[in-house]
Amino acid sequence: MEIINKFSMNILSRSANEGFARATVAAFAAQLDPTLEEINDIKTAVSEAVTNCIVHAYRESIGKIYISGEITDTNIIKIKIRDNGCGIENVEKAMEPLYTTVGGERAGLGFAVMQSFMDSIRVRSHVGKGTTILLSKKIAPRYTVNG
Amino acid sequence: MSVDISVNGEVTTAYLNGEIDHHTAASIRNAIDNAAELNMPALLVLDFTRVSFMDSSGIGLVMGRYRNLSRRGGKLHITGTSPQIYKVMKLSGIEKLATIDECKK
Numbered sequence: 001m002e003i004i005n006k007f008s009m010n011i012l013s014r015s016a017n018e019g020f021a022r023a024t025v026a027a028f029a030a031q032l033d034p035t036l037e038e039i040n041d042i043k044t045a046v047s048e049a050v051t052n053c054i055v056h057a058y059r060e061s062i063g064k065i066y067i068s069g070e071i072t073d074t075n076i077i078k079i080k081i082r083d084n085g086c087g088i089e090n091v092e093k094a095m096e097p098l099y100t101t102v103g104g105e106r107a108g109l110g111f112a113v114m115q116s117f118m119d120s121i122r123v124r125s126h127v128g129k130g131t132t133i134l135l136s137k138k139i140a141p142r143y144t145v146n147g
Numbered sequence: 148m149s150v151d152i153s154v155n156g157e158v159t160t161a162y163l164n165g166e167i168d169h170h171t172a173a174s175i176r177n178a179i180d181n182a183a184e185l186n187m188p189a190l191l192v193l194d195f196t197r198v199s200f201m202d203s204s205g206i207g208l209v210m211g212r213y214r215n216l217s218r219r220g221g222k223l224h225i226t227g228t229s230p231q232i233y234k235v236m237k238l239s240g241i242e243k244l245a246t247i248d249e250c251k252k
Binding site for chain 2: 015016018019022037040043044047048051054055104105106107109110112113116117
């Protein structure tokens, strides 16, 4: 499996950047010619991951969110979203649907959406150091017939 | 992101426009809550026809409005969802709390 393209960027953990992050990753994914549903799945998962960094990892502070992506010759997009925030004490618990540690109107569905909309998700976290989320999705090749 | 409110007797409809995420949810929540407080609707309709994107922040938004309404005996109805929004709604199980029209094609 060979990487044929990649990008990386970092953004501040300001909520105004949520839309920018998902739109940028969607634009990168577009070169795989995804369906509208596939591109929406990626946008939604990225939005959840970036929102987690803003709401949970950095809470009342502003930090950097590192986002990178790779596309392979097997039509797989891999996205890494990393923060240097507070980290997750219990990743397994955090991934349970409806579990949330913040008040307000957070639904606690961020990880459930990422799991459901992507093919795979890996979460690495160290308390006090930060969290890395790896998402991947295979985009079904679409063939066009000429003539 | 913007919200247009229409009132017809006991039915208040909130027409949502734009993208719903954690960044935009607060202003949408305030607009809907102000209208609901003023009109005390028996039925609140959230119209997603002009919403181009929604993540799980939208679910928190809908659940919060449901909680407020149900305290007064009001009902919640969701309409105009795109396939992407409908998929997020279905994942949350929110159809147990509110009625949802099938998504538009």
